[in-house]
Amino acid sequence: MKIKVAIVGLGGVGGYYGGMLAKKYADDPNVEIYFVARGAHLKKVQENGLTLITEEGTFQVHPALATDNVTEIGVADYIILTPKSYDLESTVTQIKPMVGPHTVIVPLLNGIDNSARIRTLLPGTEVWQGCCYIVARLNEPGVVESSGGLHRFHFGYEFKQNNDRLASFEIMLKAAGIDAYFHEKIMHVIWTKFFFISATASLTSYFDVSFGALLTDEVRKATLIGLLEELLLISNAEGAEIERTVIDKVIHQLEKLPFETTASMHSDFKAGKNTEVQGLTGSVVELGKKHGIATPIYEKVYAELKSRMNR
Numbered sequence: 001m002k003i004k005v006a007i008v009g010l011g012g013v014g015g016y017y018g019g020m021l022a023k024k025y026a027d028d029p030n031v032e033i034y035f036v037a038r039g040a041h042l043k044k045v046q047e048n049g050l051t052l053i054t055e056e057g058t059f060q061v062h063p064a065l066a067t068d069n070v071t072e073i074g075v076a077d078y079i080i081l082t083p084k085s086y087d088l089e090s091t092v093t094q095i096k097p098m099v100g101p102h103t104v105i106v107p108l109l110n111g112i113d114n115s116a117r118i119r120t121l122l123p124g125t126e127v128w129q130g131c132c133y134i135v136a137r138l139n140e141p142g143v144v145e146s147s148g149g150l151h152r153f154h155f156g157y158e159f160k161q162n163n164d165r166l167a168s169f170e171i172m173l174k175a176a177g178i179d180a181y182f183h184e185k186i187m188h189v190i191w192t193k194f195f196f197i198s199a200t201a202s203l204t205s206y207f208d209v210s211f212g213a214l215l216t217d218e219v220r221k222a223t224l225i226g227l228l229e230e231l232l233l234i235s236n237a238e239g240a241e242i243e244r245t246v247i248d249k250v251i252h253q254l255e256k257l258p259f260e261t262t263a264s265m266h267s268d269f270k271a272g273k274n275t276e277v278q279g280l281t282g283s284v285v286e287l288g289k290k291h292g293i294a295t296p297i298y299e300k301v302y303a304e305l306k307s308r309m310n311r
Helices: 012-025 039-048 085-098 114-121 164-175 186-207 211-216 218-237 245-256 264-271 277-291 296-309
Strands: 003-008 031-036 050-054 057-061 065-067 078-081 104-107 129-140 143-156 180-182
Touching: 003 012, 003 085, 012 031, 012 050, 012 057, 012 078, 012 129, 012 143, 012 164, 039 065, 078 085, 085 114, 085 277, 104 114, 104 129, 104 164, 129 186, 143 164, 143 186, 164 180, 186 211, 186 218, 186 245, 186 264, 186 277, 186 296, 211 218, 211 245, 218 245, 218 277, 218 296, 277 296
Parallel strands: 003 031, 003 078, 031 065, 050 143, 078 104, 143 180
Antiparallel strands: 050 057, 129 143
16 A cells, blocks of 8 residues: 655755655655645646755655645645644645545644644644754755755654554655654654744844844843743643753854854744744743743743734
């Protein structure tokens, strides 16, 4: 029986992982890789395949099908989701024809609540947890480039009854040259990443400064530490088992990056685009209310960023 894998969203993340899977399994009678994309990017992929530029070389890869109509794919075994968090609900509505009783959904979005949101929209569907560390971007329609040698794909399932399917998925990814890891304690991994992306996206946007400038001003640095302390209380109320050393690790990560680097959410605010403020900032405020934990810094930052979006 063929394994059908659908990659939904073909930007930097989906394009890299989908491209690597399509490259490996192009001639495999047992695995079919499908791309779900749209617009000019989809048209180019349909015409010429996806050009994948990696550190190992440039490849032209062809999925079994690239489409914006998921009914052409049918029910999938695995659906890897890579949209922006603010597009999650509309994306889930789009993929419903691919979801069957044995379908597994693996979201690779920024945020801490994506799997829970999908489970609410698709009750009874097996939705794993996932996150990735990757530097990849859509250069132009039909062309995705990865750089920096970082392509880690982390996943797991906190409600699993056995490891068989998770282990098989890891084997399939690794065979395609993907740096994939199945984690027993996936929520610890998801939360560890969230500490960095939530704090930096929220505060570079709030102060309108780069990563480096968060550390060079006493008020900004104190705000960063206070924000991370709120997040530490929330994460452990959620059962993530995060140690306080995570705060020092976030600061150390910021110190290592080029001073002018900033978060993509900050760039989106400056460009007047839609942002992931709900998933990266507002979700923490909601979790604070859920657990009865005060989050005054997050609340202040979220209120200000929301007001900017409404101007």
